[in-house]
Amino acid sequence: MKAGISFAQGAEHRLSVFPTGAESLEAGHSGPTAAAALAKLASLDGVELARNCPNAVALLSNLAAAVAGQKSAAQTQLFKLATLSDLERKLIADVLGTGEIAGVAALPDGSVARIEETLLAGIWRVCIGSDQAQEYIEVGAIPQIVRRAATDLTSTNLTIYAAPEGAMNVLPVLAEIRERALGWRPGMSAHIINFTLLPMSPVDQAFLQQSVGNGPILLTSRGYGTCRVQATGIRNVWSVQFFNSTDSIILDTLEVGGVPTVALATDEDFEDSAERMQEIIEAYFE
Known part of the structure; x- marks a missing residue:
């Protein structure tokens, strides 16, 4: 599997599955003149x-x-x-x-x-x-470069290894992700897994993130709150997280499908x- 950009370091928020990074995504256009x-x-x-x-x-x-x-x-x-x-x-x-x-x-x-x-x-x-x-x-x-990166720098192969000691629900979740990702085609609705409601132990969380990996795309939308969209290392699999105005996570999901609609015009x-x-x-x- 080709490696993308990892945003897992320097996490600012305590999340249930995919940590957010401290990187600034502001693309500045100002200069000395x-x-x-x-x-x-x-x-x-x-x-x-x-x-x-x-x-x-x-x-x-x-x-x-x-x-x-x-x-x-x-x-x-x-x-x-x-x-x-x-x-x-x-x-x-x-x-x-x-x-x-x-x-x-x-x-x-x-x-x-x-x-x-x-x-x-x-x-x-x-x-x-x-x-x-x-x-x-x-x-x-959405810029075409996003769709190309989501295809060219991700893998279709989600290998599921033996779960570590202390795991609860991660193996059936990974099996569901693999089946949905392989079966998804353009035009189909996204399949959403809500980690806010699904009981996942810290071991589950760590093993899930290790299994799907970090992908080549990170988008942040800042409106009334904040939404962070990150491609995983597996094609058609995205982490989508919503934060309130105080930067507390209110919805932590994984979407299997195309570029999540929250980022699309x-x-x-x-x-x-x-x-x-x-x-x-x-x-x-x-």
């Missing part, structure tokens, strides 16, 4: 912005058209940022803002992609490594984002 660039942008009217940032204006117009016609089940649409000037990049970052979901995905070549949803649901900013040439905007339910999200995108363009440039 960001404040000056945004101050310059704020001083320009719509005509001047269009004159100084033609590529950014064209990109925003294309994004508006893309999100207006996007559906959650459709192929994503990708827009590269390589041709934009630093000022135009700052304009794009200012217009799109930072949304609730951020995360990372490991890639087969050893690089890491930073993923960040913008304020407009279904419009994502993705950067591979630290190369600006590998930064792009993607419109879709919906058709309603695209409709709302298309409306807001048009309002933003009118406010900035008209």
Whole structure:
């Protein structure tokens, strides 16, 4: 089994199965000149912005058209940022803002992609490594790089070894996970195992995590509370945990299926984002 990124170290919360890490998932876009660039942008009217940032204006117009016609089940649409000037990049970052979901995905070549949803649901900013040439905007339910990592860096083989002394329920749970993971196909509903309700001893917890391992993807959604979505090392198997506003876990689950729906943009999200995108363009440039 290929190893992904492990987020198990430095746990901040006491969870029933999959510990959360202390890593920050915020993908920063500010730099030494960001404040000056945004101050310059704020001083320009719509005509001047269009004159100084033609590529950014064209990109925003294309994004508006893309999100207006996007559906959650459709192929994503990708827009590269390589041709934009630093000022135009700052304009794009200012217009799109930072949304609730951020995360990372490991890639087969050893690089890491930073993923960040913008304020407009279904419009994502993705950067591979630290190369600006590998930064792009993607419109879709979830960036395709997440789905690829979930397939390319996970294993279809869940080996179940003899349970250690002190185990209670872990063997039937592992058998259920293996059967469901092998049988899942795109379009099928996810199968959910709720560890908040299922009695699992500390030995069960440790053996389960050791068996499925940590996978190549970690996404965190911060809304009214926090939801953490982590791929395990087994294909189609995800840890999904919900925390309240005080960072206490309130729901600890394992999902067998595609990318969990809590991380996906919906058709309603695209409709709302298309409306807001048009309002933003009118406010900035008209």
